[in-house]
Amino acid sequence: MAGPQTLARRQAPRDRAWMASGAAVLLGVVAAVVLPQVLELFALINATVFVSMAVLALSLALVWGFGGILCFGQAAFFGLGGYAYAVAALNFSDTTFAVPVALLVATAAAAVLGYIMFFGRISDVYVGVITLTVTLILFNFANSTAGDEWRIGAAPLGGFNGIPSTPLLNVPGEPGAGLAPEAIFRIAVIALAICYAIARLVLRSRFGRVVVAIKENELRAELLGYDVRLYKLGVFSIGGCMAGLAGVLFANCVFVSPTMFSLSYSAQVIIWVMVGGLGTLVGPILGCILLQMLTTWAGTLRDINPNVILGVILMAVVLAVPRGLLPSGIALLARFRRGPPR
């Protein structure tokens, strides 16, 4: 019964995940090498912003698309990662410590919030409300930290101005020598590729499959003996960690400020994931980059406000293409492949 046919079939999905991850890392390396040669500085920095946002989109793609958790506040962990990085980097002269500190803070925050929500058996809409609320709290709080009394160690929090002098990543062991934009772009792209790879592999693991099952039917998962609260907490924390990483990257190409906690970013992440395709990993990445390019372009328009464009797109996608562009595109392609009915 477990002959070569079934064995091969059984291995296929696992192999596919490794293959996809490998391909992603490869693609990342290629982009990291090629693009800085091709793009000019301004475009490169823009691209770095896009890539850091793509990591944020990926985090929500995992938590929402596969975990079924509608989190309205990925921006909270995004901002916390950024702020933690800036504060740590200003306090220790070497940014090599700042990165793990930032990831730790973001993950811990997600774990605490996740524990409060999931172990309180709060679900669906209410998770959305609470995560939105927390982000708002952080936004309000960050905005109010102007003045010298608001500092953590050597780092002033800066109120609504943020921390304009966010230190850039330096080569480990050489504090003070911030990396050039090209290097930061490379790091961002590789980070995106690695995050994608990790996401694929997590989803292929037993943990990931239980998470997806919980999204499909939480009751059945629980009746099979799985403590769903723990699994949701796990995937939520991983998402928080990724969002924190996005914050670190963002801090290195823009700077840390309360806008990282704004409703605007929370909204945009959700839009990217929805437009790109809820339930896929690649879709939200593509959707994010495409929409950001669109928004940047729309910002240059004199006559139309970019919010109008974004809003109309969102409404159109929900009405016409609710599964998102990537899944619908794939379905359309499949129809073409099948050809005309004989």
Place this chain on the structure above:
Amino acid sequence: MDLAAAVLLQAVAGVATLLIVSLGLAVIFGMMRVINLAHGEFLMLGGYATVLSVRAGASVWLGILVIAPAVVGAVGFVVERLLIRHLYGRMVDTMLATWGLSLALIGGVTMLFGDSVSGFSAPFGSVPIGRFRISGYSLFLIAMAGVLVLGTWLVLRFTRAGLIARGTMQNPDVAATLGVSPARVYAVTFTAGAALSGLAGGLIAPVSGVLPTMGTAYIAKAFITVITGGAAILAGTLSASALLGTVSTVATFLTTPVFGEVVLLIVAIVLLRLLPRGITGRFLRRAL
């Protein structure tokens, strides 16, 4: 003694404002289980309608009490027909679509009117309470909140429309058995909720200033108040506004407005953790 009275009145005014701002959303959510994230923009449109009609020469009262709700009610009707109607039962999609609508409205209004603050000064001047003065408009808001609650209660309790509405809330098939199409009930409900939001926008215009993003300051609070309140429209909104509004005002009084906001949000989270279905999910469940 005066201080206590003044603070108390401030707190009640805070509760009243929260209630006024949340009622439209509560009607729509309580009746249709639709989360309208463009609610803040309905407020904003009400504010603009008032300001523009005042500029065109109408009296302030006409602007706030008649024009604002009429205009935004009409907008609500159109939105329900073109957008919401296609998304019933799809709560997440409705949230996203109304979020898109919110963005589009903010952008559109910015394009039309720029993003500077308009407004008009609050009528009624200030009223003395012992050594302190409290704005007369605050008292007016308290009165208006009372009127709105009473009015909504009367409509729900004593009119046929209210009966159908309450029935449909419990079970959508009720409307059909009473000979009214559920689609019509939803259209009317959404329009009514929008009109209430428009009215609210007009009412808070003198206090908050009218600009394209004025809604964003209120959407979160309104949203949280409605969810914390639970399924019952009036009892829920009333109890949640009372609790959150009081806590927030007291915190603001003791510290800063920012912390007042923060405290409100934290209390809401704690409340939701303890009462996952909102206040009226547990207490006052039979109430309107």
Place this chain on the structure above:
Amino acid sequence: MTPLLETRAVSMRFGGVLAVDQVSLRVDEGELRCLIGPNGAGKSTFFKCLTGQLKPSGGRIFWRGRDITGADSFAIARLGIGIKTQVPALFDGLTVRESVVLALRRTHREAAAQARAMATLERLAIAGLAERQVGLLAHGERQLVELAMVVAPEPELIILDEPTAGMSAEETARTGTLIRELNRRHAVIVVEHDMQFIRSIARIVTVFHHGRVLMEDVVERVLADPRVRDVYLGKSAEPAGAPVPCHNTAPA
């Protein structure tokens, strides 16, 4: 001898409604018990108290003498209790095989889980559906898939809530045979409605009425009892073909 599962005066109250009223019963190891009663009699609510979906308002539940009242559903499942709900709770987006593997994966490694999953599917004669997506299956097939998920981890007690709902006659017969076969190795509690089915599998039957236990006895005596017939509108307790008097004595 300690019963496998025992409830003592379990009650469930929703606001003003007492859906389950002081129900005490005990199921022994290896027993096959049917819980019957018309709609609204409280069987499904009682079922949910057993599965942890509801925490009883009163009374206690014991598993092998251990108090498990109010335990979470996953904890109850881990004790070795397999649960099949009235509305099939399935993973629509997964394939049949993936679903059954998941049922085993908590306690088995990948290879063993795959092997046992296929074995279970073959035991239920649905191995042909292995690669089909659950969400696209017919209702009767879905019921069997859910049974497969429940049975695969070899639980000590299996609780089934209306397992034949929506099934064809052939599938119902298959399910009856399966339940009898399962009963050789596991204790089974079946909550059911369909009197023909009960007659074909039952030994001891507990009758629910208005949230209370009306009677508990061997199936022949229960089916012959006039009170039971009253409670059931007279319809299903009649042998097939007899005319049905329409006296409405069932609870609203």
